[in-house]
């Protein structure tokens with residue numbers, strides 16, 4: 401154990417788990433470095449946050465400029481950068497999302513967005529989807545069902561939260577159409593037996609399930625949720641905390657679908673690493689939420705908001721390249737899937753790519769050891785990758801938008817090598 405890890409373990413709570421033992425002192429672009437000058441390419445993007453690469457100069461400059469002028473407001477006085485960030489958000493979110501508020505983390509944005517839905521509809525119920533991840537605070541963990549572990553030890557969690565299946569075609573061994581049909585049948589059974597739609601404030605859904613296994617929603621599923629929401633006065637709330645800010649090679653996952661949300665929660669990539677999150681809705685919805693019904697001391701902090709404005713100013717011109725990178729990555733992983741029986745499925749959207757590793761194609765039994773092997777091979781060769789899914793057997797491949805094609809190919813070659821050595825063990 402290194403000195404640093406010993407000091408860490410002495411004073412820091414083990415509950416906050418780390419994905420690698422690396423001790424990093426500086427970072428730039430896709431590269432992070434330790435104190436001895438060793439470097440690794442961060443294909444985890446600090447868990448889907450540094451979509452522009454670490455320490456992007458535009459973001460660092462905007463934050464430093466703001467640091468020199470004004471660091472904090474705490475709801476006492478007005479300042480420029482939250483308005484500037486919100487104006488830019490309005491220019492990139494779907495037209496249904498017109499006004500915004502800020503918070504500090506994804507979980508906080510989700511909780512606030514749900515509060516807004518409850519307040520607007522004056523209903524108590526929240527309908528969420530099995531496999532979803534929405535955070536770990538006491539409210540948001542009630543919506544999180546990606547792993548039982550996140551809720552174990554905390555029951556009872558919040559009441560009137562109803563969980564229904566999200567379509568998982570590969571895991572269920574069915575086509576996307578069949579998976580949608582099955583998931584919708586279950587949703588209708590909930591409405592018949594458990595709770596009437598008139599009690600539901602919102603559907604809370606990730607357009608691409610993230611932590612739960614990188615499952616893009618089949619478009620028909622979101623369209624049906626949109627129609628059911630319209631029919632029953634339910635609000636459609638997209639959790640775009642992970643899918644936002646270029647992660648799917650568009651500004652938001654919502655851009656890939658016809659079904660648009662009534663409320664949207666955002667976080668992670670919004671300020672490229674400074675702590676910030678946001679949620680937005682139509683004028684009609686947000687203007688009906690009176691001052692003081694919700695609040696925050698730090699949310700929309702001037703420095704983090706300046707960083708968010710810089711992220712939005714910088715990211716637009718990177719999106720076309722991200723689409724090309726995505727196309728190339730999917731082609732490469734699909735080629736690898738032909739060659740490696742350990743790859744059961746390749747799925748995702750844009751640069752949010754899941755490569756599911758299994759013991760064999762017939763049983764589709766999740767193979768977490770295969771993932772551990774590929775991850776270790778990466779780390780030995782300067783590549784950081786992380787997993788997702790309840791069985792930790794899915795490579796969560798999330799390059800920064802600034803990754804070059806050569807860097808992408810190098811990382812995929814390392815996955816290829818790792819799988820070859822795993823399969824010939």
Ligand SMILES: Cc1ncc(COP(=O)(O)O)c(C=O)c1O
Pocket residue numbers: 505506507508510533534535536606610611639640641642643667668
């Ligand atoms: C979709 C989604 N929602 C919410 C969260 C919670 O965000 P945070 O960890 O910033 O609270 C996450 C984090 O991974 C997420 O992926």
